[in-house]
Amino acid sequence: MQKEIKSNSDVMSVDVVIVGAGFAGLSAAERLDSMGVSVLVLEGRDRVGGRSYSGEVAGVKVDFGATWVSPRHTAILDLAKRLGCSTTGQFHEGLNLLWMAGRRHTWTGTIPAVDSMDLEDLGRVQVALDELLAPIDIDAAWKSPNAEKLDSISFGEWLDQQQAAASTRAVMTMVSKVQWGCNPGEVSLLHVLRYIQAVGGLDHMLAVEGGSNQDRITETTQEIANRLAAKLGDRVVLDSRVRQISQDDDGVTVHTDSAVISAKYVISTATPEHRSYIEFLPALPEKTEGLTRTWPMGKLSKAFVAYDKPFWRAEGLSGEALMDTGTAFITFDVSPDDGPGVLMVFCAPRVYDGFDLETRRSRVVQQLVDLYGAQASTPIDYVDHCWGTEPFAPGGPHPAAGPYAVTSYGSALTEPHGRVHWAGTETAGEWAGTMNGAVLTGLRTAEEVAQRLGVEGASE
Incomplete structure (x- = not known):
């Protein structure tokens, strides 16, 4: 090579x-x-x-970067199959966990809610978001109807306009952190809409079964x-x-x-x-130079915590959890079929990357104890990767384009x-x-x- x-x-x-x-x-x-x-x-x-990069924890290969594929991702799936790689379904059986406002809750489905009022508000905001998605031109978002208006405010400002409840705001913040590597107030509403529409809508973006998170590549x-x-x-x-x-x-x-x-x-x-x-x-050209300045990469970090076995499954838990405070904000069960239990943990870089390895590990494990109980306090292995600290081409999964960046410079994405x-x-x-x-x-x-x-x- x-x-x-x-x-x-x-x-x-x-x-x-x-x-x-x-x-x-x-x-x-x-x-x-x-x-x-x-x-x-x-x-x-x-x-x-x-941004696809493999690591290992407790002898298990894991994805530090890009991880999941949807059944609709035919180009990457065809390539993987042709090269002899296989898929493994993302485990999601049982109850999911939600840590919100200092309390632990269980939930099922695609999007969490603490109670019926929370669910109603979240549904209301999602309906409003879906209405904005429909006319978005994913090939040229800057040409979409009302593009300038949608690009003039952040996703966070739009949530304010919708008078989103605190629980809804917390959920959308988690979505923003994992998708764009930033808080809702740092990313253009039009940019958010383009990305959500491009991947088949919010439900498909977040779903496991039938959605973007359905399968992992077995070999990474x-x-x-x-x-x-x-x-x-x-x-x-x-x-x-x-x-x-x-x-x-x-x-x-x-x-x-x-x-x-x-x-x-x-x-x-x-x-x-x-x-x-x-x-x-x-x-x-000036427009392309502007693109390089106004489409910064977001920041995101990942940790993997291994245990003797996936003990949470015996308790009827899926290993999927969301948290509104702390270092970690999402977990998934990525345990192999036979072997140790492994939790993939998404971490907020601002309260994570600047600390040494032992402190990062301690912070993550403590949150897992809050979620999964005392058994989570004794992992057999731990590894992490902070994408924002890479020496070459650092950054998270996607650009965090702020207000006005899409309409001003988006057309330079593909112009030779x-x-x-x-x-x-x-x-x-x-x-x-x-x-x-x-x-x-x-x-x-x-x-x-x-x-x-x-x-x-x-x-x-």
């Missing part, structure tokens, strides 16, 4: 350079390679997968990327951060710390914010910069923000570039 490129005096030449070895970049590379187009994938990290999601990269072989180069991309009428020149590559086109899969990590000559085309899940319409969306954008940009290259059979 690692091609040796030793010095700036070594000038390689390929048809297309692809920046980033996540699902978008690897999918684009495979498609172009199948058309006879020569490609080189440059990855700044020492691994492939992007990064293993799909590992196997795809292995197929591409030395067309994938790790530890190769792109510093500069210059272009003229004849082609593109890509500079890394150790090499210069000549190409006809570039596909960049960097997130909107991380496009600014690269120097472009000529410079990016000369010979540079953009891919990555943020540039997707349908399934934006998912692994499925990432694969689809890789295939889309591969077809776009193949057409510009005049490759026979490329989509018009």
